[in-house]
Amino acid sequence: MMAARAFRELRILIPFAAAIALWWGIKDGIGVSNTLLASPAQVWTAFVYLATHGVLAEYAATSLQMIGVAAAISFALGVPLGFAVGTNRYAARALEGTLRFLQGISGIAWLPLAILWCGFTHTTTLIVVIYTLIVPIVFNTMTGVRAIPENYVLALRSLGASRLRIVVDVYFPGALPSIVVGLRLGMGYGWRALIAAEMLVRQGGLGDLIFGARTFNQIDRIMVGMIAIGILYIVVDRLLVQPIESMTLARWGVLRR
Amino acid sequence: MASDKISVSGFRHFFPTEDGPVQATGTIDLAIREGEFVTLVGPSGCGKTTLLKAIAGFIAPSEGTILCDGKPVKGPGRERGVVFQELAILPWRTVRRNIAHGLEIAGASKAVRESTVARLVDLMGLAGFEDRYPHELSGGMRQRVAVARTWAADPEIILMDEPFAAVDAMTRLTLQEELGRLCATTGKTVFFITHSVDEAVFLADRVLVMTKRPGTIKAVLEVPRHGSGGRDWDSFTADPEMRNISEQVMHLVHAERGAR
Amino acid sequence: MTWVPERLVWRVLPAAPAAVLLAVWAIYWWIERPPPSTIPSIAAVVWIYGEQLLNGLLVADIAASLARLLGGAALGIVTGIAAGFVAGLHRPTAEFFNPLVTFFNAISGIVWLPLVIGWLGVGTALATFLIWNTVFFIVFQNTVLGVQLVPEVLELSVRTLGASRWETLKSVTLPGALPYILTGIRSGLGFGWRALIAAELVGANTGLGHMIFSGAEYHRADIIVAGCLAIGVIALAMDRWLLVPVERRTVRRWGLVTEARGN
Numbered sequence: 001m002m003a004a005r006a007f008r009e010l011r012i013l014i015p016f017a018a019a020i021a022l023w024w025g026i027k028d029g030i031g032v033s034n035t036l037l038a039s040p041a042q043v044w045t046a047f048v049y050l051a052t053h054g055v056l057a058e059y060a061a062t063s064l065q066m067i068g069v070a071a072a073i074s075f076a077l078g079v080p081l082g083f084a085v086g087t088n089r090y091a092a093r094a095l096e097g098t099l100r101f102l103q104g105i106s107g108i109a110w111l112p113l114a115i116l117w118c119g120f121t122h123t124t125t126l127i128v129v130i131y132t133l134i135v136p137i138v139f140n141t142m143t144g145v146r147a148i149p150e151n152y153v154l155a156l157r158s159l160g161a162s163r164l165r166i167v168v169d170v171y172f173p174g175a176l177p178s179i180v181v182g183l184r185l186g187m188g189y190g191w192r193a194l195i196a197a198e199m200l201v202r203q204g205g206l207g208d209l210i211f212g213a214r215t216f217n218q219i220d221r222i223m224v225g226m227i228a229i230g231i232l233y234i235v236v237d238r239l240l241v242q243p244i245e246s247m248t249l250a251r252w253g254v255l256r257r
Numbered sequence: 258m259a260s261d262k263i264s265v266s267g268f269r270h271f272f273p274t275e276d277g278p279v280q281a282t283g284t285i286d287l288a289i290r291e292g293e294f295v296t297l298v299g300p301s302g303c304g305k306t307t308l309l310k311a312i313a314g315f316i317a318p319s320e321g322t323i324l325c326d327g328k329p330v331k332g333p334g335r336e337r338g339v340v341f342q343e344l345a346i347l348p349w350r351t352v353r354r355n356i357a358h359g360l361e362i363a364g365a366s367k368a369v370r371e372s373t374v375a376r377l378v379d380l381m382g383l384a385g386f387e388d389r390y391p392h393e394l395s396g397g398m399r400q401r402v403a404v405a406r407t408w409a410a411d412p413e414i415i416l417m418d419e420p421f422a423a424v425d426a427m428t429r430l431t432l433q434e435e436l437g438r439l440c441a442t443t444g445k446t447v448f449f450i451t452h453s454v455d456e457a458v459f460l461a462d463r464v465l466v467m468t469k470r471p472g473t474i475k476a477v478l479e480v481p482r483h484g485s486g487g488r489d490w491d492s493f494t495a496d497p498e499m500r501n502i503s504e505q506v507m508h509l510v511h512a513e514r515g516a517r
Numbered sequence: 518m519t520w521v522p523e524r525l526v527w528r529v530l531p532a533a534p535a536a537v538l539l540a541v542w543a544i545y546w547w548i549e550r551p552p553p554s555t556i557p558s559i560a561a562v563v564w565i566y567g568e569q570l571l572n573g574l575l576v577a578d579i580a581a582s583l584a585r586l587l588g589g590a591a592l593g594i595v596t597g598i599a600a601g602f603v604a605g606l607h608r609p610t611a612e613f614f615n616p617l618v619t620f621f622n623a624i625s626g627i628v629w630l631p632l633v634i635g636w637l638g639v640g641t642a643l644a645t646f647l648i649w650n651t652v653f654f655i656v657f658q659n660t661v662l663g664v665q666l667v668p669e670v671l672e673l674s675v676r677t678l679g680a681s682r683w684e685t686l687k688s689v690t691l692p693g694a695l696p697y698i699l700t701g702i703r704s705g706l707g708f709g710w711r712a713l714i715a716a717e718l719v720g721a722n723t724g725l726g727h728m729i730f731s732g733a734e735y736h737r738a739d740i741i742v743a744g745c746l747a748i749g750v751i752a753l754a755m756d757r758w759l760l761v762p763v764e765r766r767t768v769r770r771w772g773l774v775t776e777a778r779g780n
Contacts, residue, residue: 012616019617036635090530098534104752105745106711108718109726112733113741116554151345154315155403159359159410160335169358173349189711196627196715211719214631222631230624237623275524 038220043227046220055209060228062204067187067194067236070126074133074186079179082141083171092142099139107132107193111200125197125205132193133186137179144178145171180245187241191233206232262414262446263289263312267321270307281307283473284321287465289414289448294440296449296457297474298506299467300513305450306342308472309418312448313339325414335363338412342419346391346403352378353387355402359410377405380439397428401435408439417449421456430490433459437487454510458503459493466509476509478502557739565743574728579747581723582713585641589648590709594702597653601660602686605694611661622654626712634720644716644724651712652705659701663694695767703760710752725751 020040026032027039038046050056085091107128114124152170161169198207210225268285271278282304289295299305310316312323314333323330325337333339338359346355354361356377357370365373378384381401391399400420407415421429437460440447451457457464458480466476480502482488493499539559545551546558553561569575604611626647637643667690675689717726725748732740 015613015615015617016620090526093527094530094533097531100756101749101753103707104710104756105749106714108711108715109729109745109748111718112729113738113745115733116736116738116741149343149345151341151343152347154310154313154333155339155341155345155406156358156362157315157333158313158335158337158339158412158416159362159406160333161362165362170347173347176349188708192627192708192711192715196718199627199630199719210628210631214634217635219632219635226624226628226632229628230620233623234619273523 042220059209070129078134078137086142086145133190136186140182144175148174269320280471283471296461298457303472338407340417554736561739585644589645592649593652597656605661605664626651627715648709655705656701663697667693
């Protein structure tokens with residue numbers, strides 16, 4: 001039994017083994033130059049070097065800290081704003097178009113302006129990432145609140161509930177699945193915006209690591225950075241965001257639209 | 258008239274739309290005595306729900322006054338509970354926490370909440386389902402929870418808007434008998450809206466028949482009760498007097514359909 | 518009789534935030550007179566449009582960006598749907614590739630830039646690759662999901678009518694999966710548009726991304742703001758005139774999606 005389970009867990013490594021074999025085949029079979037593609041062995045060596053010298057940890061920590069701070073701020077500002085807009089039909093009417101418009105201007109497009117205002121600093125990166133994260137959160141909170149059946153609210157009012165009570169008991173849990181969808185989407189956009197911003201701002205972070213390595217043609221380091229970016233994104237998504245989503249959906253039977 | 262629990266006089270309502278106001282109801286006058294079970298039957302779109310929402314305090318009437326215990330209604334209140342047609346119990350609360358919600362809002366102690374829930378779970382046949390979420394229950398079970406939640410808050414008046422419309426026919430018969438029994442034991446004043454003639458007569462002390470839109474009340478029929486406790490369908494269908502009243506109501510309702 | 522002004526208010530409400538923003542912007546600029554490298558005047562932004570329209574640069578930038586998006590997204594959609602059908606119809610294939618897809622989706626788009634810049638150089642090929650890379654995974658994942666969720670009974674019932682495997686695929690599986698595919702395309706274009714702008718900031722000499730980046734180099738906030746607004750307008754126009762109509766003519770007409778309720 002245990003062996004069978006371990007095997008099933010290990011099975012997800014098979015596709016990766018195949019991909020690495022293919023990668024190695026292309027590299028050595030065709031003889032691609034080191035300035036275009038590094039071999040798995042070279043990437044491993046670079047990884048060991050970066051990891052043992054604390055470089056990787058430092059750059060990764062910067063990125064994770066940025067995305068964490070940005071997500072916290074976006075959540076704290078975006079959810080109340082979404083409630084305010086979603087519960088008032090005039091506010092919803094007024095802001096829906098504007099929010100859609102802002103969603104079309106990606107956060108990274110504001111980077112040049114943010115650089116003019118705040119220079120090449122962490123603040124600039126934060127502005128861009130928060131902007132990227134907050135729009136989908138506000139938007140999805142708003143849609144989530146507006147999709148709550150009116151009867152839920154009326155029933156609670158006839159039970160004598162106050163406005164705050166209705167927010168806590170109806171709006172928040174009712175909109176939560178939608179909020180989490182917004183958060184996941186925002187993290188998808190935000191993580192990429194962060195990497196892109198780090199490439200241009202050059203104040204640390206994994207984007208800085210891979211873009212800096214480009215300058216010196218260190219393909220092996222670029223690839224180590226890419227793999228780190230992928231793994232960290234999956235870890236954040238799987239460990240933080242997905243559990244909330246599946247918990248609320250499975251327990252309440254609320255279907256995601 | 259002093260014992261009128263609800264009194265509606267000169268009520269008329271308009272809804273604003275992009276093309277100007279639309280008349281939702283004609284002029285309506287009615288009075289409901291304490292402890293009485295009044296049903297209102299009428300064609301769809303006649304303004305039944307509008308009237309109920311106005312009594313509940315969710316909408317302010319365009320014209321006329323609504324008094325509850327002699328005081329004008331200004332918004333929803335704990336003394337008037339509402340059971341909705343569509344399920345309005347919260348999917349993220351268990352059966353237990355849904356039923357106790359009104360008491361929780363009122364700040365009742367845990368002991369009171371638990372004993373009330375236990376009593377209603379027993380009364381509504383929900384035993385064993387206390388910790389389930391609504392999506393794990395059948396439609397009939399969910400509507401029982403909705404009824405229990407309203408009763409648990411112990412309002413003086415209960416307003417019901419086609420509560421059994423979405424439930425399958427067999428379950429509906431059971432729920433109607435259960436509701437009759439529940440009202441007989443608790444002595445609540447109930448105002449119940451339906452488009453089913455049988456349901457209206459079966460449950461009522463008094464049946465009001467409404468005209469089509471904009472609706473007014475065209476007839477009032479008393480339904481006498483013999484003995485205490487709720488009615489049951491077996492003796493109801495066997496009783497010629499009841500059959501007679503049902504036919505009268507049926508004719509009144511059909512006339513509205515023909516006039517369309 | 519309050520509904521007439523109410524109706525008017527309702528009509529103009531969507532324009533309110535923009536009007537307020539413009540007013541605040543104008544007043545602030547009037548009082549503070551900030552240097553043009555931080556906040557431009559409204560007139561300066563309008564002027565940029567006039568100037569760039571006249572010298573043709575704006576049109577050229579927009580055309581370059583749209584061509585890249587179109588090329589990359591078309592590639593991504595076609596390859597994504599094709600691969601999605603293969604994986605969706607054959608469960609072992611889907612299960613085998615699933616971990617790889619998760620990983621490559623996590624690094625899709627801009628993350629590839631430093632590596633691929635060495636392969637393709639700066640310009641259209643690079644941007645197209647990044648967009649393809651972004652759109653492909655989103656369309657692929659949604660297609661797989663859509664194909665897998667088509668009720669088997671629908672496929673079987675058409676097979677019993679004598680339809681061939683190919684016929685069934687065309688008349689049952691594809692329309693059945695379409696809502697998911699369209700969701701994937703819509704979401705993919707959203708990500709793709711972002712990836713494009715990011716790619717053009719660093720890796721292009723034309724396009725809207727390059728336009729705003731050059732604004733930063735010359736300390737010209739007016740160019741940046743003008744570019745950002747153009748980016749937003751194009752994204753909005755694409756959604757409204759391309760994706761929403763497609764959705765309305767297919768999925769919504771079949772009643773496969775219900776619109777969000779709410780009043």
